[in-house]
Amino acid sequence: MGLKTLCYQAHFKKPVKYITRYCQRCMSVAFAEESRTNTSTSQKIKPFKDIPGPKGLPFLGTILHYRNGPFRKFTVDRYQDALISRYKEYGPIVKENIAGVTSVRVFDPDDVRTVFLNEDKQPHVAPLLDTTKQYREQRDLSPGLGNTNGEEWYRLRSAVQQMMMRPKAVTVYLPLVEEVVDDFIQRIKKIRNSKGEIENFRQEAAKWNLESSGMTCFETRLGCLEDTPSSHIQRMISSNNAIFELSTKINFSVPFHKVLTTRLWQSLLDEEDYFFRNGQKLVDDTVGRIDHLREEGRLGEGKYNFLLYLLSRKELSFKDVSIITLSLFGDGLNTTVPTLIFAMYCIAKNPEVQHKAYEEVRDVLKDGGPITGEHINRMTYLKACVKESQRILPIGLEIKRILKKDLVLGGYLVPAGTIVELAPYVHYKSPEYFVDPDRFVPERWLRDGSALNIHPYLLTPFGHGPRMCAGRRFAEQELYVLLSKMLKNFELGYDGDLDMKFQVLMVPDRPTTFTFKERSS
Template sequence: MALKKGIKSFADIPGPSRIPLIGNLHLYKFGKYSVKKYHEAIRELYASYGPLVRQDLGNITTIHVFDPEDIQTVYRSEGHTPHVAPLLDTSKLYREKHNMSLGLGNTNGEEWYRLRSAIRKMMLRPTEVHYYLPFVQEVANDFVQRIEEKKNFDGKVHDLTKEVGKWGMESAGYVCFEERLGCMSGGETEVKSEAMFEANLMIFQISAQLKFSLPLYKYISTPKWRKLLLAEDYFYRNALSYIKRALKKVESEISQNKSLHGKYNFMTYLLSREELSMQDVIIITFSLFTDGLSTTVPALLYNLYCLATNPEVQEKAFREVIDVIGNKEKITADDLNDLSYLKAVVKETFRFFPVGTEVSRISQKDLILSGYEVPTGSRLDLSPNVHFSSEKYFKNANTFLPERWIRNREQASIHPYIMTPFGHGTRTCAGRRFAEQDLYIILSSILRKFRICYTNPKPLEQVYSTLLFPDGPVKMQFIPRS
């Protein structure tokens, strides 16, 4: 890449000092930065080195891209098959070792495009996603009833995170398999759902630790790798049992020449796609079923916290829900479209509590970012989160203000590439519409039934475990509305 006048070389990109073989890992091993607070380390990197920062974790070089203008440049440089780095290198390795389909998140190029094209109609079109609205609402109603039963005399719910995890698994299972899994029904099925939720958390926690260590686990079976394998094996084995049971029902219906019209829509659609192998069908279903445990579940907890700690916002959201939905038993797609303030609450919550630390990309062409050359094949972490509390980008940045996202002059002034929690372009999260529908339905259902109060004197904080999860129990009080 020939340098133009005034452009600095890739080698000149600033960042912390590097040691041969280990790069910057020593900064996380010996106390300057904390793996559990990696999101705070990223903010420190930005404050110390500016809008473009180099970080080396072992032999992996990552360029942190902080400036929204640079992020826009990256997105606009992409072709029809943007390349990404896997969220979980460990899960990709697990699937490779087990000869599994790698799925959307672990593939690039034409292989990714093949899978994406196959699921576009089912997962990315609002009308198809709205088909599952009654399923999602049924589970949401059961969750509200569950809260009613589980809360003690003063309205507090023991281990709310685990309860929300069961809701997430039950809702996703109903969508994928059109069958209730019993995650909130007590007995053996509920015990299994708890164990699966814990295993999923373990996968993300250990994967985060391994990201900040030399990759010895790729060559020898280290203690952490063995612990991760146990969690992966348990989680995948049980999820696969649900998937195979659903496939068996579909095959049975077909063999008996029964019409599947209006039944098992997700499964039958995937099975109808000639370009998908059975391994592809299984891993796509597996991803839709499981991904919400690490994304939608913490997002709901963050939304409840923001509503509870901003009672005037909560009241306004409640009034909108009552005006739009009232006491109707069935929530429609039109109702959801009219919940503009609640949608703004969800978006503002992503600003206060992002679920991820970055959106990853691998550059497919030479770029100039913040005056530096960035060659093809560079691993880029797009990290606008450092600006979410900046007055430069958000007026009254420390105030939880959903109104900023409702069409007005202020929204028009917000940089369009600063808030993209689901990514951007053709590599937008495939489950985005399902996640948003889940959040709008469950929040509406909870608001209609309860007033929510936060009962912990300490503010909610986040901990890095590959994604960002609540750091400790989320203590809420659910007060029935008269």
């Protein structure tokens, strides 16, 4: 008896396709029942070697499918097309070897659920950027949260959980976030042209994000929003982007860089060195200011919250403190910024949605005071807009796990140690899972909307469980404050279309020009 059958018996008088919120009450019972069923029918479970997938060359696997030449099937920039093609050709589970790395890709959200529900307190993950892990090993740096597993990861995670993962803890930084947002709104008013347009808005959004992250991490204004920011600031932004571009190329190349310094690898080292060296200077300067103020007895309460908290944790080395801080400082450039751009685009292209979001923001912020955590909690429609934009234009296509025990996925026995890529992205615009899947409908995520019938493991942009993105609360807070202030001040417009380009994560595939029409009230 499977989960859908149990839900049918317990809650409905007709079959349902999706696990609903009501079904959370019986999820654990259903999972146990499914496990017993799998045990009793183990003879039907197919072996790992029979998992379907494209055939490739020895060691190289299918890498030639992604490179220029006669065997090319996909462009790396459009990696999302490869996922959809593999799903259509091979079904809900696919095994593929790319440049010597074999992984199993699962598309069915029920299999995603199986992986997540079988995790313990220390899930193992494959790094998002294996190149960054290698760089930090070469430079004798702390690997950071995303590049560790087991007890080492647990040590780091336990040290930052209270400060980074709890919503109330993150609201401490709201005044700093709002200060930068207010300055950014003024900059938008200043730099838009006579038509209200700002060309290449992604570059401006990157400046906002770096300035905001600088305030959160170092309580220092970096000057990103000045009329002529230093070339150093521009280079840090371009270096961060280059790291992702180069990492994507390396990931789809024969891994010669692991045994010798290739041209691509040297370029990556140069960009990583630049960003780390200048980021580390910010850490060192801030720690120096803290020490100086403490010696003079002038270190006020509530100052330098982020770094002081990390420095107070005895289980963290200074290398750990530096990498954790620099990860929060720089990661938003390729996560928060594209998420913002995609959300703005979806809102701008749907005037009725934009008007409804504006009315909510106007009502919530009518007191004119500083934004609080309570204000953000009340912006339910704005949050639904962001979540719906993450369905239409997601920044992540896959979540990677390394199985710690054997699991049955898609009817096949997948052994412990296998890299599993969870990729329900292929269903984000499927009528099988969403009503009117091509329409931007934030209402589907509201409590009184169709969210009750959306599989809870279908759209998890920040991951799930203990390995959920550590910077999630910071990113969401920044997004909601900026979007709410944008909508309060401007009517957003966008001409033309926008799509995604693969760069380890997904980013806009073209320069973005938004129109900011000032509101009369």
